[in-house]
Amino acid sequence: MRGVIMHAPGDVRVEERPDPVIEEPTDAVIRIVAACVCGSDLWPYRGVDEPQDQKMGHEYVGLVEQIGDAVETVKPGDFVVGSFVISDGTCPICSAGYQSRCVNASFIDGTVGTQAEFARIPFADGTLVATPEYPEEDLIPSLLAASDVFGTGWFAADAAEAGPGKTVAVVGDGAVGLMGVLAAKQMGAERIIVMSRHADRQALAREFGATDIVEERGSEGVVRIRELTDGLGAHSVIEAVGTQESMMQAIRATRPGGHIGYVGVSHNVELPGDRLFMGLVHLHGGPAPVRRYLPELINLVLERKVDPGKVFTKQLPLADAAEAYRLMDRREEVKVLLWP
Structure with missing residues (x-):
């Protein structure tokens, strides 16, 4: 599959990466429908943080392709919105509503990277939320926004x-x-x-x-x-x-x-x-516990009460990810959506 790698500050490339597979019974593999560049991605891009061949992307919506034996809340064919932090959904911190600091938390960036065609999502039950059905196409940008920027x-x-x-x-x-x-x-x-x-x-x-x-x-x-x-x-x-x-x-x-x-x-x-x-x-x-809010935000979008997708002032194919970073770095666009 193709995915975005940041090799060094300013050095963003779309490269071939191994296709993800189920590794743990709590995993799901999803096909990315839409992803985007986040303002926080610009910290390593500008050299404030030091990237080292880092898998990029943590905002995503997609279709479930495969699930592990222990996954219960999503199934193949579901359209899902995921949090930018992986969480198990069951620990005391998750139960208190702070899933971004789950005892098993890890950031999607680096470990997974969703500026890609596919992604393996650990702890799928605690991280992903399925919509009732495949959404209308014009709602996909707003559902993508719920994954991080709107939730944050x-x-x-x-x-x-x-x-x-x-x-x-x-x-x-x-x-x-x-x-x-x-x-x-x-x-x-x-x-x-x-x-x-x-x-x-x-x-x-x-x-x-x-x-x-x-x-x-x-x-x-x-x-x-x-x-x-x-x-x-x-x-x-x-x-x-x-x-x-x-x-x-x-x-x-x-x-x-x-x-x-x-x-x-x-x-x-x-x-x-x-x-x-x-x-x-x-x-x-701190890092937003987006998973706490996802059901409410998804409903607001599906009921067309909000349109956070307007924050995407540019849409590009995944192959043009380097241009997306450049446009946001120069503040020529507010936020760029990537279509795999």
Whole structure:
């Protein structure tokens, strides 16, 4: 089969890889119907993380081809949406709703890689969710988004306690930040402020439910958010970048007693204990437990109540994966879908 390998920063290739096979009774082998490039894939692409012949891809939807003897919840022929973290679904951490930190957790990236034609999914019962039937073609991008980016944005909004009567501020106008806007809107937020300097992303943010755009950054951006909130700051803040600057911007934009949901993959972020202490700021985040939310998000998509697939501003064949990375690295596209 063909699959994407990142050999070194900036070196993305589509190569022949061995076809996956059932190795454990809890495995499923799926044929990938759609995959995509994630913003987190750009960390190794830019050399911030060091890739070494890494199998790429962790967002996916597909058709079940084979299952192991112990698999009970999916069967061959099922259309499935999978979490970007493998989880057994039965451990105490999974039972508490934090499947992304399952005692048997592993990330799809590197171990599996779903920017490919086929994939072996360990712990299929705990990782995959089947749809009632094969979805209509126009819904596939939105179901793909549920696999990670929409689920991560949903977790961010949930962790930030977005809800009716709340003002939500979103730090980061990438795909996850935009999905945080959509999630906050679905959760009933009264006002959604997005920090963005890019006209195309501002337009998407407004389409997803943003009410205000703040183009200023750093201290100026924080001042602007406070001006929009009677000097208090936002009730709920979504941090969707993962840098020291973005985290500090989120903390300073939160009102006393407010909540931050942080889902940007942290790189060299140091938390200021004194500011958190005096600000009475709640912090909750990390790798999103997407599997917790998948049934709800799939239903929202199938009932056409949300259209997160709009976050894919470009679609390409798998053979053009290197171009997909280039476009996202240069911020020419928000997110690129790959058709195997």
